[in-house]
Structures are given as C-alpha cells and as structure tokens.
Amino acid sequence: MDNEVGTEIAVSTANAIYIRGKDLVQDLMGKIDFTSMIFFHLRGRFPTDGERSVLDASLVAVMEHGLTPSSITARLIYSSSPDAMQAAVAAGLLGAGSNFLGVMEGFARILQDGAAAIRAGETTAEKFARTTIEGYLEAGKSVPGFGHHIHRPDDPRTPKLLEIASKAGVSGVHADLLTVFSETMDELKGRHVTVNATGAVAAVLSDIGFSWRIVRGFSLIGRSAGLVGHIAEEQERPLGRVLWAIAEENVPYLGEVPGDD
Amino acid sequence: MDNEVGTEIAVSTANAIYIRGKDLVQDLMGKIDFTSMIFFHLRGRFPTDGERSVLDASLVAVMEHGLTPSSITARLIYSSSPDAMQAAVAAGLLGAGSNFLGVMEGFARILQDGAAAIRAGETTAEKFARTTIEGYLEAGKSVPGFGHHIHRPDDPRTPKLLEIASKAGVSGVHADLLTVFSETMDELKGRHVTVNATGAVAAVLSDIGFSWRIVRGFSLIGRSAGLVGHIAEEQERPLGRVLWAIAEENVPYLGEVPGDD
Amino acid sequence: MDNEVGTEIAVSTANAIYIRGKDLVQDLMGKIDFTSMIFFHLRGRFPTDGERSVLDASLVAVMEHGLTPSSITARLIYSSSPDAMQAAVAAGLLGAGSNFLGVMEGFARILQDGAAAIRAGETTAEKFARTTIEGYLEAGKSVPGFGHHIHRPDDPRTPKLLEIASKAGVSGVHADLLTVFSETMDELKGRHVTVNATGAVAAVLSDIGFSWRIVRGFSLIGRSAGLVGHIAEEQERPLGRVLWAIAEENVPYLGEVPGDD
C-alpha cells in the first residue's frame, strides 16, 4: 500500500454513501448480513461461505461470558449514568484488555510467524512449537492460548471452532500448527493442558487470512454485543447497586479511625 | 419480571457454557449467525427470517460513516496507544453520543409512545404526529429523526430500510407512524424535510419488538465494527499523526505571548 | 467572546511553552501550586488566597469516597489491563456520571439562575427557593443537592465547605441561597433533609465565579486523583479479582440449563 494520505473506507454525497467502492444502499443493505459486512469492511471483498461460517462462529464464541470484569463494569457504569449507554459499553470494552485480548493477539502472532517460517523452510511445525513453548516455560511465563481457570481439561469451544473451520473447508496451516502446539505442550508439561477459546479463535481467524494485528478487534465487536445484552438485563433486573453493596459488605476497611485506642 | 437478584444471561461449568438456557457449543456455535445470536441474547429466542433481515440491514446501515468525530477519535487514540486497541474502540464509542444516539432513542420512544396511545384509542396517528411535531417546533427544538447535514432532500438509507422491512413482512405500526410523521412535518414546515437513517432504524427496530430503551445499543454494536475497520486501515495507512498535524496547522493560537509589544 | 476559530490555551515553540499568555517555565512552574494552575487554566488569571482556599477544599472534598462504582470499576479494569493505567482511570471517570455529577451541575445552575433573578429584582431568595422546590416535589423528583444514603442528618462536608468559604471571605449570594433552600426544604418536608457535599460544592464554586456549565469538571479532576490512589493500592493489595469472585458468588444464574427436567 502506498503512503498517500487518505482513506479508502467511505465517502458520502447528497444521495449516496460509498463504502470501499460499493454503494451502501444499492449493493450492501438487504444484500449481505452483518458478519459479511464486517468482513467486507476489513478486507474489501465479500467472504466465501466458509469464511463467513468461521467468522460467525468466532463472534458467537467470544460474545458472552457471564459476569466478568467487563460486564460487571458495564453494569456499574450504566447504573451511574443510565442516560449515556455508550459510556457503559465503552467502559466494559476497556475491561477486555491485555490479559484476555493481548493473549489472542499474541498467539495469533506466534502462529502466523511460525507458519511463515515453516513455509520458508526455516523450521518445521514440531521444532517451532517446541522452541517457542520452551522459551515461555524457561522464562516462567504462561503460553498464550493455553490454560483456563474454569474449563478443564478442555474448553468446549476449542474443538467446536476447529470442527466448524474444518467442515467449512477453510482449516489450514494455523489450525494444524495449533494441534502441534497442543501435543508438544502436553509432552513438555507431562499432562494435558487446556487449549482455550482464545487460542482456537486465533488459529481459525488466521486461517481465513486475518493479520494477528487486527484479531483482537473481533473480540471487541463480539463483546460489544454481549455488553448491550447485559445493559438490556440491567434495565429489567438491575444489578449495579447490588454489585456495589456486595463490594462494600465484603471488603473491610483496614485503615485506622482517629480516636481509636 | 420479578425482582430476584441474579442474572439469566450466562453461567459456565468445567465443560459447558450456558447462555440464556442454551448450550453455547451444542446449540449456538455453528448453528446460528452473529446477528441471530445478538437477537437471541437480547430477546431469549431466535429471530424469524424477517426479523433477522431487518436487524442485519440496520446494523449494516449504521456501521460506517467515514471520518466522523467517532472514527477520528479512534484513530487518534490508536496512534497514541497502538498496544491497547480496546482504548481506541472505547474512545470512538464515546463519540457515538447524545447528538446521534440520543436522537435514535428519543424518536423510538416517540413512536412507541404514539403506537401505544393509538392502540389504546386515545389518539390517531395524524393527531399524535401533529401534536408532537408542533410541540418541538414551538419549543424551537429539532424533531428527532428528521434533518441531515449532507443527505438532502432524502437520506437514501431511509426508504431502503422501510422497503426491506416491508418485503420481509415485519413492517408495522411504527413504520406507518413514521410515514405520517414525515407527511405532517412537510406540511407544517411547508417544505420537504429529510427523514434520516436514525429515524428509519428507530421505526423498523420498534416494529420487530425492541424497546426504545435498548435501540441505541444496536448503533454501538454496528459502530464498534466500523471502528475496528478504521483501526485496520490505520495500521496500513496511518492518519492519526496527520489528523493531529492538520489540527495544529488550521487552529491558530489566539492568546498572547509574553514580551509581545 | 468572538467566534474566531482558534484556541487561547497554549502554543509551543522550540524553546518555550506559552499557556494563556504566560511562559510555562518562567512564569508558572515553581511559582504557583497545582490548584492555582487549574484556576489559571480555566479563568486566565491567578486566584486570590480566598478563591484558592475554596478550590482546594472542594477538590479535597470530592476526591475520595472509598469503594464506589467509580473506584470498583477502576480496580476491575486495572486488573484486566495493568499495562494501560489510563484505561482504568478513564473507565472510573465514566462512573462519575449523571447520578452524581449531573446533580452538582444541576444545582449550580439553579443557584446561578436564582442569583441572577434575585439580582434583577424578579424574585426573592425565599420565593425562588419555594417555587423551585415545590416544582421538584410536585413532579415527584428529588431536589439536586439534597439527601444522602449514608450521611444523615447531615453531610459533615457541607458546613465545613461553607465555613471555609466564609472564613476566606469569598462566601456570597449562592451560599446564602443554599441556606434559604435548606430552610425551605425542611419546612416543606416537615423534617430536616441533608444538604449533601454536592450541593455545598455547587454553592461555593458558584461564589468564586465558576459557571454551572464547568463545575462537574472539578469533580472529574478530584476523582482522577482518587482513582490513581485506588490503583496504587491495587498494585500492593489487589482487589480486582476479589471483586470479580464476590460478584460471581453472590449473583446466581437464574436461567435454565438444557436437559433440566
């Protein structure tokens, strides 16, 4: 891509809106679904059926995880400012931070770097997986894409995502490399380690051609929908004040009080 | 709905995730698309084909508008913190504020209040539209859902959304009321006034049963996808620094400089 | 103020930074304290000793309130993304929303509108207070600046702020009007109602000349410091994961689980 200053995304005239070279009203609305529109917006072309299946499954998989820092935050903020729903969704997305999304991005980068090196004949899947995992273990760091605090021995979303990609005919080198990583990890640790959904999403989105640099964007899109669901429930069955009261009751003040003797 | 403290949204076990009574892996992933999942998350049931068509078209319609305060913000923040993409999307969503989303919500409320009053026999569509619009005009306020700074005489998304809803068989009293509002507005103003996409989305989402209280959530979902698209372009064709430089060049310092004489 | 496009705030050259007509390094750093700098930034002149005392006391008063939606949010977000402290502070500020800050702004507006009308001879303090409060009570709405869920019968910050302003010689018509509001409220309700710190801050900041439109900014400045304090404690004595666990334990899943019979 050249360095010309400008945008290829969109422009409006008095009676039309063009998005990436298509007419929003004539070519897109009513013709493609939201998932295809997301793909088109990022890639400049419509997805194949297989690509769309994988993107749908990924967005469905990451959308909702119950009460997490992200959704608790959204509910607290919504109860503080019910007139500014966008603030609640924005705050909740800020909770979708490095400890979750950074992991997805990091593992997608590993898989894409590995796939490129294998393709260039510089290494094999087995060597690459072993070297990479050993590096993390020696540094005392957790390997991105592995481990889960609830889902053991397996995260049920992982085989499902891989199966959907495979059936859709778009499974490729990154999913294969994930499998090698999993086998190598189990061998090196001497026990089975969960491949979490983060790892599986990283693999299948890599296989349909997304750069590791943008994959965390799909979590943000999926999560924004999850947070709107929490706000809808908050409107009917409010938890914001309850969550505040629970915190106050369960977190004691450990400081002094003047005059105490 | 009762007032019991709790959530109906989701729960996780070691080997399953249940969302609103369904098994995420068995019942949802690979079975439904993202749009249907959003509908299911908010309503507790899957959409009909017609409902899904309208929701898809609405999300596609609101996703992207080129360089707006929302997308400019996302690009500035991304260039400041490329390691925290969630901050860029969150900041951009904060720009989807009252001047845009409040308008959609406000007009959905008017349509739903009007439809209820008409159903109860308290007024007619014509009377309701006239009274409401006159109230705004007398107060010197703009009527939500009407007017656009670029799209004149018509916002091309508006007839398209109404046509999609009609063909899908889910157009109803709110879309009808929108038409009456438009005719009444033109008569009272003595000229044609644009019904903008905000107004049309408010109508068609009301007709598929969403409360006015949650409709701005769909703009947030759609917009989050639009913002991820801007970030993807920012990674390849950065504008953040350009936008900063343009602002510095075009906005002069009007204050004094010490020592000036 | 004219409508010329530009800013009077700041400009940089290779060897100087000018802020509102002063040289940052020569005239401000080391010469004035942070509170005076805040006043100068907003008003274009340094505060008197009395004005500074009131601003200091107001910022100290609003800085910290323990575990509230705002600080809980900041701690949850920090634990999700410890590498992006700005996201935690930003999310916490989003919790300083309309239910708190809107109230301060709303009451400052009432006091300033009232003071203007009294000065113009259109009403008296007693009449204005009575009419205003009766309007809220008849509409079934709470009067901004009054009531507190913990501090009863009195918010201890309120008399202190008024005393500081009085001793500093900058108490004026807005503080006097607050006193009349309080007496009228008690009479109309037939019992003593707390004047909360929000109401007192609105009065004393109005008396030192700040527009009601900007007063919530002082809460944001004070609160940002409070949130940084919570993050500092989070680094040493983490609560983020605890708050998450407490929420999960105390908020049951009320939905169905497939296969239940």
Added chain:
Amino acid sequence: MDNEVGTEIAVSTANAIYIRGKDLVQDLMGKIDFTSMIFFHLRGRFPTDGERSVLDASLVAVMEHGLTPSSITARLIYSSSPDAMQAAVAAGLLGAGSNFLGVMEGFARILQDGAAAIRAGETTAEKFARTTIEGYLEAGKSVPGFGHHIHRPDDPRTPKLLEIASKAGVSGVHADLLTVFSETMDELKGRHVTVNATGAVAAVLSDIGFSWRIVRGFSLIGRSAGLVGHIAEEQERPLGRVLWAIAEENVPYLGEVPGDD
C-alpha cells in the same frame, strides 16, 4: 504488606468520612491543599515542603500541551455529547497512552533499577547508563526520556524541574543518574539529544519516593485538569465541529465510486 482482603483507603459513617486514618472534615479539608492531599492519598503521610514543591511543579508541567491527540479527542467527544462531560475527559485520557505515559513509566523504572543496582555496589552510574543506552541503540529503539519533536536542543521544562527539586533540597540519586544518562547519550550519539520533560518528571518523582509503577498516574491527574480547561474553552469557542470539518476537507477518499469509468 500483608495479603488480607480489604482497603486502607476510606470508610464512611453517618457523620464522618475517614481517609487513610484521618477525618476528612476535621483533619484534611481546609488544612491541606489539593497537592498535599494527592500525596497523602498515595503515601499515607503529608509531604514535606520540598516534596510538595516538586509534586506541584510536576503536575503544572504535564497539565497542558495545547492541541494534542488527547485534547483534540476531548473536544470532539464533548461536541458529540455535551451532556456527558465525563465521557470527553475519559476519552481524552485514553489518548495519554503508551507513546507518552509508557515512556515516563519506562524511564522511571530504568532510573530506579539503576539506583538500586548502584546502591548494591553492582555497577556505577556511568556503566549503568552506558550499558542501558547501548542496549536500546543496538535494538534500534528510542531511549525513553530522550528526544522531542518540537523542543530542540532542549526541553525548557527539564532544567526547570531539576532546579526546583535541587532548590527544594529533594534532588537525589535519580536526578544525578539522569544527568549521567544525558552526558552518556550525547557522547554515544556524537551530538546533543534533548532530555524531555517526561524524563525529568520521572527523575524528580523518583527522588521524592514514588515507585515507577505509579508515576504515570500523575500525568493522568495533571492531564485531567488540562482537558477540563479545553472543555471550558469548547463551551465558549467551539472547535469540535471545526476539527471534524478540517479532517473531512484534508483527508480525501481514495476508494472507488461505483459506476466510475
């Protein structure tokens, strides 16, 4: 510090608020200024005069830099949602991201690690500076605390901050180490390199005992005040719409338009 769950920050009773063991109303309001309160909140004790001088100067130094991504963002968001000032300040703080604050934090960490190693007799200031800088240069990375796109050859805030700390009697090993870093940098690069304000703030805050982990908090506090100043100007002399128009005018659409031939 023990691992007991709880907070030492604050607790409220019906007639008192205790913050870190002091009574807010009796011991803090009217007795200490805002800067001392910030110090007290973070450290649990009041600052000495010297410590307060350095903290004041640091906050004054980082508060305002004119039109930057942070303040442009705040003004765009404020113009989108003037009813939610907290959203504008929050969005602006998200622009105070890794490219600025991460740098301050990174350099404070280098200085504190270096000072500890020197104290332990493991290295000297000269050796530590040389090794550290060479590491960055060999990796092709910029050294945190050095360089500025406008202030050349020197950032005027840097000598001023060091002078204030020195006169206040609280300059110490970190400021000394900064000087050694600067001399080493100039020697290794063969020309004078700017020590920017970020580097100087990192040094003087380290010398008054703040951990590198919290120093970016002071930028957030200072910047929040700067952003409130921009919002105050936005209320009188709006730039938000101007900034949007400038962006639209100066950033062309580079995509196709259907039907072009």
